[in-house]
Amino acid sequence: MSSSASREVDIAIVGGGLVGASLACALAPLMERHGVSVAVIEAAAMPETDAAPWQPSFDGRSSALAQGSAEHFQRLGLWQEMMKQATPIRHIHVSEKGRLGATRLNADELGQPALGYVIPNTWMGRVLHRRLAELPIEWHCPVSVETVSAEPGSHQLQLSNGEVLKAGLVALADGGRSGLMQQLGIGSQAEPYDQVALFANVEMSRAHGGVAYERFTREGPIALLPLAGRQMALIWTHPAGTEQARLALGEGDFLAELQQVFGDRAGRFRRVGSRHAYPLTLVTARETIRPGLAVLGNAAHALHPVAGQGFNLALRGVIDLVAALEQARQNGMALGSMAALRDFEARRSDDRYQIVKFSDGLVRLFGIDNPLLAHARAAGLVGLNVLGPLRQGLARRAMGLER
Numbered sequence: 001m002s003s004s005a006s007r008e009v010d011i012a013i014v015g016g017g018l019v020g021a022s023l024a025c026a027l028a029p030l031m032e033r034h035g036v037s038v039a040v041i042e043a044a045a046m047p048e049t050d051a052a053p054w055q056p057s058f059d060g061r062s063s064a065l066a067q068g069s070a071e072h073f074q075r076l077g078l079w080q081e082m083m084k085q086a087t088p089i090r091h092i093h094v095s096e097k098g099r100l101g102a103t104r105l106n107a108d109e110l111g112q113p114a115l116g117y118v119i120p121n122t123w124m125g126r127v128l129h130r131r132l133a134e135l136p137i138e139w140h141c142p143v144s145v146e147t148v149s150a151e152p153g154s155h156q157l158q159l160s161n162g163e164v165l166k167a168g169l170v171a172l173a174d175g176g177r178s179g180l181m182q183q184l185g186i187g188s189q190a191e192p193y194d195q196v197a198l199f200a201n202v203e204m205s206r207a208h209g210g211v212a213y214e215r216f217t218r219e220g221p222i223a224l225l226p227l228a229g230r231q232m233a234l235i236w237t238h239p240a241g242t243e244q245a246r247l248a249l250g251e252g253d254f255l256a257e258l259q260q261v262f263g264d265r266a267g268r269f270r271r272v273g274s275r276h277a278y279p280l281t282l283v284t285a286r287e288t289i290r291p292g293l294a295v296l297g298n299a300a301h302a303l304h305p306v307a308g309q310g311f312n313l314a315l316r317g318v319i320d321l322v323a324a325l326e327q328a329r330q331n332g333m334a335l336g337s338m339a340a341l342r343d344f345e346a347r348r349s350d351d352r353y354q355i356v357k358f359s360d361g362l363v364r365l366f367g368i369d370n371p372l373l374a375h376a377r378a379a380g381l382v383g384l385n386v387l388g389p390l391r392q393g394l395a396r397r398a399m400g401l402e403r
Contacts, residue, residue, distance in 0.1 A: 016042030
């Protein structure tokens with residue numbers, strides 16, 4: 001994909017990662033039917049690996065896709081290729097260390113092929129970027145946006161390669177890392193959890209059978225997600241500052257501590273790949289729309305990974321934005337008009353509020369060390385296991401099938 005010298009576009013997407021690339025792919029019908037011009041600006045160089053056979057990495061990061069997200073990608077014509085490296089989640093087991101309660105969610109009960117899927121990020125990115133190569137988009141990479149300024153009816157973007165783009169609508173999908181939100185004076189509300197998530201892939205002694213585990217402990221939640229073969233993706237939450245000791249452990253000592261904390265419900269931990277740690281903070285943008293501007297993905301909302309909702313919520317936001325833009329074009333409105341963007345915000349605001357409240361509440365409920373609350377949580381888990389409709393409602397929301 002080569003950079004173009006074109007200076008005016010209808011939509012400029014800042015960020016060509018999973019969210020930005022998904023948006024560009026979802027805009028294909030608007031490009032084809034209405035001639036909408038789209039530019040994608042990505043600061044990081046993309047590996048030229050499309051010609052080479054894809055090789056899974058034991059150390060690669062993965063994302064949990066909800067069933068609803070799989071259906072979105074199906075409608076975009078991407079799922080058939082994505083699912084070649086997808087591991088289905090057929091069961092979810094939720095428990096609390098030291099308590100009897102456990103909640104089990106099953107795909108069969110809900111009449112779904114799976115509760116979700118775990119896909120290596122590199123494969124998902126590869127499928128998305130292959131599709132982008134087929135679309136008439138301007139691709140600026142590796143190029144960053146140095147400044148962005150609002151003008152009547154557009155935004156002007158000064159790119160690091162010296163080019164200037166004018167866009168009727170700018171979609172910020174850069175994860176909030178570029179500093180553009182600060183340039184524009186868009187503040188964020190940050191609520192640190194005082195926790196750090198340790199990510200790694202592990203190999204188990206037995207097949208996982210498509211089971212994902214969520215285990216709440218005094219230190220914080222631990223999640224295990226099924227990957228290919230006997231591999232699983234580990235997300236282990238630590239109180240801030242305590243993760244460094246675990247990062248420094250040798251493989252044997254690390255696996256022994258993990259086994260002690262998690263137990264043997266998934267089998268024995270045999271191997272661990274490279275370990276990475278990230279501080280956890282609930283971040284929500286104070287503004288997500290302005291005339292000619294929409295904020296998406298982690299730039300709009302960075303969630304705790306406990307419920308695996310971050311990318312799924314972002315993808316639903318992408319679909320909501322495209323639906324609002326299609327409606328605006330049919331009504332003869334400018335794509336960056338506030339009428340179009342208010343429509344977008346109306347479509348996604350309740351979904352975003354509910355998911356942020358759900359994931360944040362889950363962390364805080366299981367993060368309080370109180371004997372009375374512990375019994376209540378255990379009763380809640382047992383109750384969820386018994387009360388079918390309530391459990392199914394929770395599952396359907398988490399799967400992105402209900403909003």
